[in-house]
Amino acid sequence: MMNPINQMEATILIADDHPDILDFIAEDLEDNYSVVKVSDGKEAFEYIRLHPVDLIVSDVMMPVMDGYQFCTAVKDNALYSHIPFIMLTAKNSLQSKIEGLEFGADAYIEKPFSPNFLQAQIASLLRNRKSIREYYNQPQSTSEEEESASHPKGDQQFLDRLNTLITENMSEQSLCVDMLAERMCMSRPTLYRKIKALSDLSPNELINITRLKKATQLLSDREYKVYEIANKLGFSTPSHFTRNFQKQFGISPKEFVYNLKKTAKIC
Structure with a gap:
């Protein structure tokens, strides 16, 4: 019983x-x-x-x-x-x-x-x-090898497939939980439970953080302006992107770039 x-x-x-x-x-x-x-x-x-x-x-x-x-x-x-x-x-x-x-x-x-x-x-x-x-709350991703070593094989395959879906569609403002659930062949509640168990995040939070992690890479490359990155990652406006970035990492995108330049000079 x-x-x-x-x-x-x-x-x-x-x-x-x-x-x-x-x-x-x-x-x-x-x-x-x-x-x-x-x-x-x-x-x-x-x-x-x-x-x-x-x-x-x-x-x-x-x-x-x-x-x-x-x-x-x-x-x-x-x-x-x-x-x-x-x-x-x-x-x-x-x-x-x-x-x-x-x-x-x-x-x-x-x-x-x-x-x-x-x-x-x-x-x-x-x-x-x-x-x-x-892992999901760090400003920059670990290497693929380190990330893979953190997860059992079945979980890693699930996360790889999910990450691919998010990455391939992150420029679309329409990227949402329903689309992910359909592509992963799961119901919305089931997808929510699996993502929550693995990352302690909701699907929407995971989408947002994946976008923001990509933003740190683009900012580190210094090839794009903030408004260009916001557009590439599916944020409705640059200010919306900046607010989300600041909320997640505690600094603005411009401050992030400034710190990178400061660190490079010291090195």
Whole structure:
């Protein structure tokens, strides 16, 4: 039975067919997280189809759908592949650990385990997800290699496709969520959930920030004036572009260029 507990910032889904183990893990986590308990992989997968989840902790041996099948279903689906997955098992062989990781688990923990160790693994995976989100709030992009290394393969493919769509259409003022959802073959709510989970941004915010990141590159090249960049990136007016740039990065486009020139002189 699905049993939500608490209402903390991050939601942890626990899947295990042993009630005592479910309660043991939940009681240890519920002071810091919102916890959802389910008894098998099928029930767990049905839950994440309907509700946002930040991290999954799953046993391997379960009825109906085991942990390997559940992990595969999550990691092979572009809508949920971003969710960190911790696999628990009583098997302590190296081969079992390799199998767990091959099925896409982000971490593999052997039973019996220390609650503190589980807490540390959860915190580490959520911190990594946070660092991925923070990438989008930096004034200038990292290299493609660094960016790719930050995301699991399925998520990177989703983001690459999304970024290509935004980049190819960013000069159009009509670029919007509905167009992205149609091109990504997703409903508007589903696209919203996926983008929000990966970047902590709404689709409109992601469009705006992608445009502004491109603006920092164009300003760095110093080949275009501010009004030309505003037009190239689909902003209705130069003042609209300037307001958005200032709000995102804390300085105006002209101040950004001035700082670049100042830095170049020092170097």
